[in-house]
Amino acid sequence: MGQSYLELREATAARDRSLREKVMTLEEAANLVNNGDHVAIGGCTLSRTPFALIWALIRAGKSDLSFSRSITSTEGDLIFASGIGKHILTSWFSQGIVWGISKIMRAYTESNRAQFEEWSHMSIGLRYRAGAMGVPFMPMRSMMGSDVAAQLDNLKEIDCPFTGEKVILVPALNPDVALIHVQRCDAYGNAQIDGLQFMDIDIAMAANKVIMTTERIVSNDQIRRSPDQTKIPFIAVDGVVEVPYGCAPHECFGMYEPFFDHLDMYATLTKEKSEEGVAEYLEKFVRGPADWSEYLSLLGMADILDASRRGRSIYND
């Protein structure tokens, strides 16, 4: 964030972009994130959330991280409540429409213990896109006249030198790290994404480091057989971790839908016991389990089968 073009170029030139295997464990991946980093989170709301990576960052006891995401759900509660980050840049922040306003988001922001920096959804997408394109800003036509724009100090309004029209310029956002979860990628990081892409491609190309979790690692031969299906190229990826159900309790398109019973349980817990409830949740589901498999077993086989059945059903038509 806030890098000059030369700094961005130097950071990118310093990355090992060679065709190389970069498969690692969740713990090793978490070590790629430095305290103080700005971390962009892929997916949107309950979809393709890189939940295992956020889970690993909390377990690794990271601190002073700032985050950004198109729309923020329960992972935002966990970021605030675990103490790994006190700042989230996003356009909407709560568990999900059906569950109402997040008690945790309210508790932390209303007491100024943490900040929810609100931008319009499109402006966040264009900030990532500018970062991905290597330009310092992107022009846009929304937010003008609103208090959303009024409370932001890094927007510029200019008169278009071609048409004289007012346009807003939003600054490029080049995250220090991007966390992305995909259905398939190879050991080099060439990723295929099914269904909704959200902002993942721009996030990956904008970031100075990309950590990718995947349901499955496939051969590079398979990737090369349909190169027009590759959505993120290996040259932008710094770490690959195979994590089945890596978005649970959120969804991964075509593989599993959200674990609704678990999310209802979480909603009730935080509504009834607020911060105490999320603390219990973190202890039981994040810090407690010995590993990811043990975490999944806490979600329960029945829920995993049910979420998977619903997830795969998108291909039943």
Place this chain on the structure above:
Amino acid sequence: MGQSYLELREATAARDRSLREKVMTLEEAANLVNNGDHVAIGGCTLSRTPFALIWALIRAGKSDLSFSRSITSTEGDLIFASGIGKHILTSWFSQGIVWGISKIMRAYTESNRAQFEEWSHMSIGLRYRAGAMGVPFMPMRSMMGSDVAAQLDNLKEIDCPFTGEKVILVPALNPDVALIHVQRCDAYGNAQIDGLQFMDIDIAMAANKVIMTTERIVSNDQIRRSPDQTKIPFIAVDGVVEVPYGCAPHECFGMYEPFFDHLDMYATLTKEKSEEGVAEYLEKFVRGPADWSEYLSLLGMADILDASRRGRSIYND
């Protein structure tokens, strides 16, 4: 081109964007193009060139058209020589590297009978992209200091209000019409594109009218079974024409490679007889045939089979 945002909005609002069938003949499609229009051509060099549409525009006797394309090949010669257009905005203009400099391009531009407006390849792509995004310009970092920029009068150089860095702004290009050829689309215009996309998606979204030719019209059900494969949405498409081998003698990814013997013949003809040669070519292959099938039969069954065999071979690995 050069529309204000309100004019662009009004032009778009006036288009029938409803879910409707829009299948028509090549002749009907040509009638959608008005004399004086700026026409953007999809594909690049010898690939996915909407050749049948250009063929139809010449046969319809259009005039005063201006054109733009990422890289221009033999279709550019035919545009100049047929008289349908005297202005082509592009980054590179000749039949192809292996055939050397186009005699026809040279004859028309060196005598100032036609104009080849030269922009850097990326700047053309960003002009279409700005048009597709509904913004008046796009910032970029190339062309500075070069004579390519010096001879263009609609570029702006500014100091970035965030970083102070010099950036060039290129104006949005919203073509009056875009000509696109795809492997598959439905009767509404939902298009799937295999292989190289070139600038086709930005061109389609930027244009005020899109005419799409396709090797094959598939059912809307088939499109809906894999919506993440749709590259151009029906809401942006105004006409659909099924034209097998619609790029011949150029290539269509995965279906047929360029008709090299024909292209060698054309190269020899224009090298030896220059304008007289291209006039003969236009008479025999464009104005002469009764219809597209007769044109294809002039290319010859042997060449069609050979080009198809080579085209499909991309999937043999």
Place this chain on the structure above:
Amino acid sequence: MTESTPYTASELLAVMSGRLLTDGQIVFAGVGIPLLAATLAQRLHGPGLTILFEGGTLGPFVVAGELPPSTNEQRCTRRANMLLPITDVLLLLQRGYVDVGFMGGAQVDRYGNLNSSFLGEPSNPAVRLPGTGGGNDIASLTQMIVAMKHEKRRFVERVDFVTSPGFLAGGTTRADAGLVSGGVFKVVTDLAVLGFDATTKAMKVDALHPGVTPDQVRDNTGFDLHIDDSPTVTEPPTDAELQVLRHLDPERLYTA
């Protein structure tokens, strides 16, 4: 057509909103009432109407009894014509491909500005709300229909925070701010359908719903509202409309 069938306030909102949509429009809709209204219009008078979901879905077919829970999960993509990145879906608004956007909000004011960010003083709010999402972009870039319950605490003189711009301070202030297109088209409530004065851009009553009195509307509105002396009255929901609604949402998830 009989007008005897009873209906809920949510059904009334969905029906009245759906009637504002016309065939062939591209409608940017959230789940709940907006989606029901758009689908109702599609089924009854707009077969060529296209629904857009913020999560990246263009032209889905909404299966009766399988309404999606949000606009960003795979359930929204059933039989869609296209899936796009979020940024590109929102850019369709900016490029001008979208005819109508559907919005809600915690507060709306005289000039149709919407607040979904803060209740109370933004620097020290009584309630931090979930925020704009795509609301600001939709309200900035296309015609918008606002559907919400008609309550005094929601219909306020001035919203605590302009999350999604309506006509700002009225008159030409919206265009002056650089928002040259779009604006609030209608506000649909359980009491009335409201529009905006062509010049002042102040909210006014277009029509009252059957059995609603002007005083009822005034009592539930936090600012002066123009109502004609003999206001038009909306056609009550028809059996056909209610049947389609109840077919779409048999479990009354959004229409209870």
Place this chain on the structure above:
Amino acid sequence: MTESTPYTASELLAVMSGRLLTDGQIVFAGVGIPLLAATLAQRLHGPGLTILFEGGTLGPFVVAGELPPSTNEQRCTRRANMLLPITDVLLLLQRGYVDVGFMGGAQVDRYGNLNSSFLGEPSNPAVRLPGTGGGNDIASLTQMIVAMKHEKRRFVERVDFVTSPGFLAGGTTRADAGLVSGGVFKVVTDLAVLGFDATTKAMKVDALHPGVTPDQVRDNTGFDLHIDDSPTVTEPPTDAELQVLRHLDPERLYTA
């Protein structure tokens, strides 16, 4: 290793260019000599080197005997890692993902500026050339290697038209113009490998090819060129290098 095997000028260009590439680099290459040089480097010392084609291909595997005729047709995509839109491939240069770009040109001058647009006065040219293509973008945004035949008519004091910027007027003029990164790295010809003075940015001879005299180079150069009194001499192409080249291009399409 023997040095006795005869080789063509094109083979010399490919070998000398290939030696400038290192393992793991991302190389933006056109067809012909650049592709041969990059593939040679890949096979001999850079298995992790990645080739980018302007048409939209990232990391293809070049099959021996099946060299593509251009960078924009399907033959370039054989066993590629990814296919991208053209604009996005060029944006990889701007974003900084690319290490080296390979260029040619009709003219190059003292400061490494390249002309592929006009011979003669641009407003009334003797020859209208095909133009920049991606050349201007590559030259503006990354380190570039220029590979061309060493002829007086090509190595000129000042190019007729700056299509692809080198160091412009030398010194800091490139950066002053806003091109803060990239620049001409080396110029490889059939006579020598040339570099640029760290301060003046004027072209100079780094090394002569075996059997080439300083005068030969001067006679074929249209401007003053610094050559050390005892210039280094390049290692001639090895059998291994020539074998790979001839395996890649058995029909001598680009190496005749």
